Amino acid sequence: MPEPSSPSVVRVPVEERLFSLVLALVATETGLTKNEILSTVQGYRQRYKPGGDNASLERQFERDKDDIRDLGIPMETVESPGEQGNNQLLRYRISKGEYDLPADITFSAQEITLLGLAATVWRQGSLSAESQRALLKLRSLGIPSDDPVIGYAPRLRTRESSFEPLRTALERHSIVTFTYLKPGDAAPRLRSVSPLALVQHRGRWHLYGIDNDLGARRTFLLARIVGTPRSTSRTFAPPEGGGFADRALAELDALWRSQRATVRVVAGSDAETRLSKRPDSSRDLDGVLTLHYTDVDILADELASFGPEVEALSPGDLRAAVIKRLTMLVHAHSTGSRE
Amino acid sequence: MADFQPVQAQDKLAFLLSLVPYLMDHDRVSVADAAAHFGVPPEQIRQAVRLIAVSGVPGETTQYQHDDLFDIDWDAFEQDDEIAITHLVAIDESPRFSAREAAALIAGLQYLSGLPEQADRDVVGALMAKLALGASAAPSEVAVGSGDADTALATVRESVSTGRSLSFDYLNARGERERRIVDPLRVESLDADWYVRAWDHGRTAVRTFRLDRMSDLAVTDEPSSAEARDVVLPETLFQASPDDLSVDLDVTAAALPLIDDWIGSSEKRSVGTDVVRVTVRLAHYGTLKRLVAGLAGLVTVVDPDEARAAVASWASSALDNYLDVGGSHSDPPDSAG
Numbered sequence: 162m163p164e165p166s167s168p169s170v171v172r173v174p175v176e177e178r179l180f181s182l183v184l185a186l187v188a189t190e191t192g193l194t195k196n197e198i199l200s201t202v203q204g205y206r207q208r209y210k211p212g213g214d215n216a217s218l219e220r221q222f223e224r225d226k227d228d229i230r231d232l233g234i235p236m237e238t239v240e241s242p243g244e245q246g247n248n249q250l251l252r253y254r255i256s257k258g259e260y261d262l263p264a265d266i267t268f269s270a271q272e273i274t275l276l277g278l279a280a281t282v283w284r285q286g287s288l289s290a291e292s293q294r295a296l297l298k299l300r301s302l303g304i305p306s307d308d309p310v311i312g313y314a315p316r317l318r319t320r321e322s323s324f325e326p327l328r329t330a331l332e333r334h335s336i337v338t339f340t341y342l343k344p345g346d347a348a349p350r351l352r353s354v355s356p357l358a359l360v361q362h363r364g365r366w367h368l369y370g371i372d373n374d375l376g377a378r379r380t381f382l383l384a385r386i387v388g389t390p391r392s393t394s395r396t397f398a399p400p401e402g403g404g405f406a407d408r409a410l411a412e413l414d415a416l417w418r419s420q421r422a423t424v425r426v427v428a429g430s431d432a433e434t435r436l437s438k439r440p441d442s443s444r445d446l447d448g449v450l451t452l453h454y455t456d457v458d459i460l461a462d463e464l465a466s467f468g469p470e471v472e473a474l475s476p477g478d479l480r481a482a483v484i485k486r487l488t489m490l491v492h493a494h495s496t497g498s499r500e
Numbered sequence: 501m502a503d504f505q506p507v508q509a510q511d512k513l514a515f516l517l518s519l520v521p522y523l524m525d526h527d528r529v530s531v532a533d534a535a536a537h538f539g540v541p542p543e544q545i546r547q548a549v550r551l552i553a554v555s556g557v558p559g560e561t562t563q564y565q566h567d568d569l570f571d572i573d574w575d576a577f578e579q580d581d582e583i584a585i586t587h588l589v590a591i592d593e594s595p596r597f598s599a600r601e602a603a604a605l606i607a608g609l610q611y612l613s614g615l616p617e618q619a620d621r622d623v624v625g626a627l628m629a630k631l632a633l634g635a636s637a638a639p640s641e642v643a644v645g646s647g648d649a650d651t652a653l654a655t656v657r658e659s660v661s662t663g664r665s666l667s668f669d670y671l672n673a674r675g676e677r678e679r680r681i682v683d684p685l686r687v688e689s690l691d692a693d694w695y696v697r698a699w700d701h702g703r704t705a706v707r708t709f710r711l712d713r714m715s716d717l718a719v720t721d722e723p724s725s726a727e728a729r730d731v732v733l734p735e736t737l738f739q740a741s742p743d744d745l746s747v748d749l750d751v752t753a754a755a756l757p758l759i760d761d762w763i764g765s766s767e768k769r770s771v772g773t774d775v776v777r778v779t780v781r782l783a784h785y786g787t788l789k790r791l792v793a794g795l796a797g798l799v800t801v802v803d804p805d806e807a808r809a810a811v812a813s814w815a816s817s818a819l820d821n822y823l824d825v826g827g828s829h830s831d832p833p834d835s836a837g
Contacts, residue, residue: 175509180555182518186567187590188557201558228510232517233598233636250787259636261593266634272627273666279608288604288642294514295601295631300538301518303525303595311660312686317644320757332600332640360640361611380785387754406643431671431713431790438712466794468814472821484822486796490815493800494808 163397166449177194178204179225185235187260192239192252214494218291226253232294235259257387262298263282273299273306286325323390324359327368330392331356334399336373339380344458349387354379355397357405362413363440369409371397380409381457413455417441422452422460423474432470457482465490512548514595515540519523520570520585521550521594528576528584542581549583597604600607602635603642611643616654644647655717656684656696665701665724668717670709674786683728698726706731744781747788748803750777755798759791777802785810793818 163177181203199205199218204257208218230236235257241250268276278301280292305474319325323339332335337356342349357378358500366383419442426433433450436442441453454460461482464471471481501813515538522537523529531549535542552570559568597605606628612623632639659666666684671677683705684699689695694711704727751759753774762780769777782788789810792799801808 176512176516177551177555179509180551181557183513183517184590185557201559201562203555229514231598231600232514233511233597233601235636236681260591260595262596262634265550265595266630268627268635270624274603275609275612275623275627279605279612282611283604283610287600291598291601294511295597295605297514297518297538298594298597298601301520301522303522303537304539304724311657311684313614313615314686314688315821316688316690317608317727318691320760322757328640328642331642338823358643359759360643360645361607362645374505378637388581403638403641406641410643410645429671429677431675433716434671435710436714462794462796465796465815465818466517466790467818468789469821471818480822484819486793486820488809488814489796489818490793491812493796494812494815496812497810498804 173204173207175204178202179228182225183229183255186236186255187302188256189254192237192254194250194252196249198222198253201433202213235316262302268304268458269298269304270307273304274308276433277306277314278313284316284318286319288319299302306491321366321386323368323383323386324366326392327356328359328385328388330390331359333392334396335392336388336395336397337390337392340387342385342387346383352381353393355399357399358409360406360409360413362410363417365456366457367413369405369411369412380412390481409466417455420454422476423452424450424452424464425472425474426450426467427470430467430470432467436467436471461486504830505598509728515544516548516552517591517595520588522589523549523552523583523585524588524666528573528582531581531583533715534583545583546581549577552585553577554794568798597631597635599635599637602631603639603689605638606631607642607644610646613646614650614653616657634837650694650711651695652711652714653687653716655719656687659719659724660684662719665720665722666698666717668709669715671713674734674784678702680707680709682709683724683824685728685731685733697733699725699731701725706733743782743831745785745788746779746781747771747801747807748777748779749792750788750802751778752798755795789814 165294177490182198185198185202193201199208199222200211201217205218205222209215226236237254237259239252239254241247242250248265277296280296283292302362325338329335334355336353338351338353341347341352342464353373354368355373356368357371358369360367360369362372368381368383370381371377372379422431423445424436426436428448432447435454436450437444439452443451445451452460457476459472461479464473464479465484465486475479507580519538522534526534527588530547533541535547538545551832553572553574554569556564557564561568565594568589570585570589573582573586575583575622576582576584610630610752631731656666666683667679667681669677670680681701682696683701684696684698684804687694687699688697695711696711696714697706698709699705700707749759753776755778756763756768756778758780759780760817762782763778766779769778779790780788782791785807788801792801792811793814801811
């Protein structure tokens, strides 16, 4: 954000101000008051007006604090003895023990290679920026990486526009509202959810959270969220214990295992090759495969793409969903259906 | 490895805080070596060193006296392009990861857990635990379900490590099956789909193969070809060719991200509420009909007529499968939400 500035003031680059602030707060044992910071630390002191109005500089300091905490640097506030509640006397410091990566955490060259690869998985959005920053911190350890035997270019996308707002709400424990179109429902319905985890299962992103209208935990497919989720100003305290992402994945795995579909595939077809390679699929009779799935509509989309190479046999709702898709396709693409 | 280019002040700060402990651990390091290690241009290292060298703490006098500042061997820096820190201030260790940074790497590791490089699951588990311990707060609850290790990838890797060609049965999108002999160059993925890009001996060109369309993989006795070693792979997975067919599609706005890779830089024209017309380029209608049939109700082919006919006939011959027995119409189960 541009700062109001007078030409006579020396401009200190933002990163120099932030760097100086971190150094000053690590170096102090007892902490520095806001006034001490603004009047002495490089980047602030040049703009500090002794005895004058420093409101804009104070707002700058508030933003800088957020930027520094975002990097995982724990900034503490210490109240002055006998002066509790007086914000002007609140002292700021960064404890070196909390700042330093613990010395017993070390990485081998092979592990550095693996982590480097893990960072390349994300190519967009906040996950990409953050994994690149994590990689930077890893590189500060000076460990060289091994070259992998074969080049890898893995890519995982967060294509749903709801991903970033939900991730922000998840971090802040904010209750979100969004319109959700459940298959079988005639119209999307507004949900109010306390987000607990975001998980990717078999290529699809899901939100796991407490549906506040039902008072129970539910899993939502991001692809079925209509429009952009809104973070409300209300926050919630997540249930004790954590492990929500693991729980969500375990529930999706259980659903996957319990739901079976049978399909007939044409011998030697693309459908036979690819569907028989789906995890946990098995071949029953000649040309009949049993598949596992979490969501009947997603499986129906997949089966429809194979056209005549596959016939959905069971369950009935899968068969109906595939027929519905094929009928829509024929109607939309036959001569005469053209606008 | 992707080059890291700090743009935000926050990223520049992370760079400064990471460079200091690295320089401290290396008594004397050339700008070139430091740049290579961090994957940044040398000038970025020089700029950061110049800033670090004049930074420090206010100190007792609150006047940033000489002893309150970092210092470097300026002669070595200016004459030999080498960095030697001679005085340290306040920090000397690597900073911790933020909860979000640790979560991003952990989720990336989970996604890669199917790779042969990660065959030993203990390594991954131990790494994830280290990242969590090295974070300033518990990593956020973002996770990726582990993919199933595809044994095909292990064979692909063996072909590369032994320097011998790979052979397998492959069914292309046109429905033609043949034995292919290739030299793998790179393994790529897009979400749940994995691809091998390789030098194809029969085509004497680079081809992209879907891993789940490859069957009966075997490492041959034939050494990999000399041509394969000289190939420079293009960055994008799907390449347009001058022979490609051009097809106009109407796409609902919500479905646009799903066909992102096909649209490329095509112009998007609005043709009604929530519907956008785009032009995609692909090699043949076999690819198109499979793509569109998987997005029923979201994507419709507008032009040319042959393309519409290809989709219509693909779907109607599929419907023939269902004509004898009527489908039942029970309600979908509550699988999500």
